[in-house]
Amino acid sequence: MCKYYYDIYVWKTLLLVVFLMNFLSVFPQTSKRYAKQAEQDTIVDFKDRWSFRTNAVDWLLTVPNVAVEFDLSNSVYNKWTLGLEGKWNWQTAHNYLPYNVLNLWEVRAEARKYWRTEYRANVGKPTLKDRLFSKQRKRPRYWRAYYLGAYAHAGGYSFKFGNEGVQGDMYGVGVSGGYSIPLYSYRQNYIDIEFGGSVGLVATKNSKFKLDRENNAYVPSGNPKGLHIVPFPVVSDLRVSFIYRFASIKDKYKRVNYVKIQAREQRKMEKKRLKDSIRTAEIIADSLERVRKAFVKDSIRQARLVADSLEQMRKAFVKDSVKRVEIIADSLEQVRKNIRKEELPVELPETPLTKTDEEVSGTAKTEEEDGSPDNTSTEDPAIGTIKKEDDL
Structure with a gap:
């Protein structure tokens, strides 16, 4: 019984394989025939x-x-x-x-x-x-x-x-x-x-x-x-x-060949898209060029402003430095004058120093005790007084 069913299964498989082979062999011929017929339908006789x-x-x-x-x-x-x-x-x-x-x-x-x-x-x-x-x-x-x-x-x-x-x-x-x-x-x-x-x-x-x-x-x-x-x-x-x-x-x-029309329209769209892309790129390039020129112009302006500011600062600094130098020079000149003034020699008075009555009397006594008369002394009273003051 099992062998019977096995034989039926084998025969069905073989028939299916033969049918598929015939179908696959006929299908390309049918496709070629239809393609040839379609090609002939699009060709005009000479x-x-x-x-x-x-x-x-x-x-x-x-x-x-x-x-x-x-x-x-x-x-x-x-x-x-x-x-x-x-x-x-x-x-x-x-x-x-x-x-x-x-x-x-x-x-x-x-x-x-x-x-x-x-x-x-x-x-x-x-x-x-x-x-x-x-x-x-x-x-x-x-x-x-x-x-x-x-x-x-x-x-x-x-x-x-x-x-x-x-x-x-x-x-x-x-x-x-x-x-x-x-x-x-x-x-x-x-x-x-x-x-x-x-x-x-x-x-x-x-x-x-x-x-x-x-x-x-x-x-x-x-x-x-x-x-x-x-x-x-x-x-x-x-x-x-x-x-x-x-x-x-x-x-x-x-x-009408709509395929060619569609392809032609597609080419036109691609050409237009390319043209638009080129135009957009040119616009962007022009914008970038304008930005670059504006940036360069602003940079030059800023550099000029900075240079002017630095020049003004330099001038102010030089002016302040000159002023400070002048002030310092004036101060040094004043100090020098003051120092020179302090280094001048002391001027002696024109009148001789006078003694007090007590000093005169004391001196007289001393001279009398020493036994030397007044007219024997050759020293100037004024000079002797100064020496005594120096001794003191």
Whole structure:
């Protein structure tokens, strides 16, 4: 019994392992298939990137023309194209030269960017800037594909609608704009119609001519002009064109790659953040420079104040020292004078010292006792008295 249950457990385990192996082997193939399908959904076929155009206005003016346009990328998110156009109507054959002349040839290269309008919520009356430059509209026309482009062209012309005509060469650059809408669809091909125009600057060199009917020839009638720029914008093209495409305009230039838009916005934000950081750093640097200059200025002012204070203290100290020295000198001079005054010798009186009656009588007696008369003494009484006082 135990062996039976053991065999069932082994078989279930083996079946589970086989199922997991099959699932893991199929899953990458499914993922690759879906990835390939997603990649194919974002790739435009090579033939769908081409379009061929002719302008009915030029045909109406008897100027044959043809243009070709090619998408610059095979991605469904691509909006850029590059076109080349040629016109030719030159020197048609006549037995008798016509009085009016309209000859033109031109080669034009043009780059375009397509876009479509989007819905705009009713948040107020749109401004002129919104009308001219914004993609948002209150009533967007989703079937239209608008475009703006830039072109460069070169060519030659010969016009005459009066007595004199003008012929020469031209070179120019300018801008073009317009829109395309679907017109007619076949099973695998489409016809679209385009309305637009071009305006730009033209540089030309030309000369005048007139018709010599007698000789049946055009002859020059004036001095030729060198290369110069026409002093006003020139409308170089008006288009009502029919376009042959393998993919209609209603299916082209409409998908938006939000991942790239988000990445572009992220780059813009990073660039703005970096710019703001640089600006903040510059502001901080300027503030620090101002603080440093103010600190240096204050330090210089403080140093000057300290130097002035020290100079004033020095002057006061020198003044006090001089005054003290003068006082001490005066005191020493007074002391010296006092000392000199005290060291002067004692002056003796001019009159001799007188004796008292008793001293005179005593002296007389002594002399009488000694037996020496008064007139025998040669000493001066005054000097003898002084000696006695010294003895005392």
